[in-house]
Amino acid sequence: MNTSHLDMYEKICVVTGAARGLGRTISETLAKAGAKRVYACDINMAPAESWIGDYPNITAITLDVCNASALAILSQRILDEQGRVDVLVNNAGITRDALLGKMSETEWDQVLDVNLKGVFLMTQAMLPLIKVHGKGSIVSISSVVGTDGNIGQTNYAASKGGIIAMTKGWAKELVHGGAQIRANCIAPGFINTEMTQAVPEKVLEKMAARIPLGALGEPQDIAEGVLFLASDRARYITGQVLKIDGGLVL
Template structure:
């Protein structure tokens, strides 16, 4: 484990979809940056057993972001243990890809519920804990598919575009009355996760050929972007979308 710095000093952080992939990288980055506590949340925390023990400031929390009772229990727990939340990272998301004439209503509903409604419900549950001290940072993981679309991803594009629209509204809403509660998005491009590792190499080669920097991004690239938007280094940034895609969308 690397020596922590002070970017997240005294911060209480919550990350969804945290057991593996981007969520793991984000949780580890916040922990290394000195967060007092990182609540790493996922509907299945089993994959986190391989890494979470390396970070005494990370707490595993099993959570369905679409379950209001579970969200209420998590909010109550954090309030009792720390009295506030400083950083919320909405990372949980799924895909159910299909061309429009093949996409089922259940595919649409499931993706919209997890990717969009889940972000709404998680933020709604954590916002009162930020309002207790009128300060905080909400970082939601969107996608370049949410800004530019993609074939066979009508549901995913709609959900990720919806996150951007909600975030822009939240940036205005949450700053009323002098509050310093910021809301921003990150839009990743092609990132080297378990999902992309399952893609045939010839398809990955085509992906790389489209990226000006010539390679897939790594989870740490997204984690560093989250760390910036979560910290005081971005204190004057809100309502923005940070694309981390190697120049894929220009």
């Protein structure tokens, strides 16, 4: 078998927020790229029932990234089944948009808990498994809102900016002792997902008009970026933020 084109050949991957949208496409892309096993995690895996059966190398895991006890159980399961983790993709995230003067403390807490604390807890739980071979890739999904802000998204901007800051710290911290553990972010712009499909067509047209490349991105555009950063092709890249936004933020 020629595996030269399979960037994930024999790799053990974990993806959060994996049941639909970006997470689904990322999970499928890693599986198609030859991953030995992709643990596709989501707090609600029901949307995955329509597609996950097509991939014998994907395992569905119902998981709340804010539940440290559940993360510990998952970590032990992967250790028992695979003995290591090679790739972690932190994709799980939510929005609770409101203007600053109207944003409730609950809306702030919900977004920061899932989007930031969840990334911290998940990475902390998987780190011992990544350290088994002293080599691996952590790819976290941030946003152009985390790099450049957006009206009505104080909580989301803070959470996605926090992911970038944590990632840069991890890039420095996780190489101690000669380890080759890389940490990078992807900052998507406007992407054609279930969320944007619910937006009125006129609003979508205005969004697309702001993008130099003239169209919303597709989930596969983000998944290809994840695949690259997760693979050995990016072995000398760490602590970086890859914007995949069609030129929206320059």
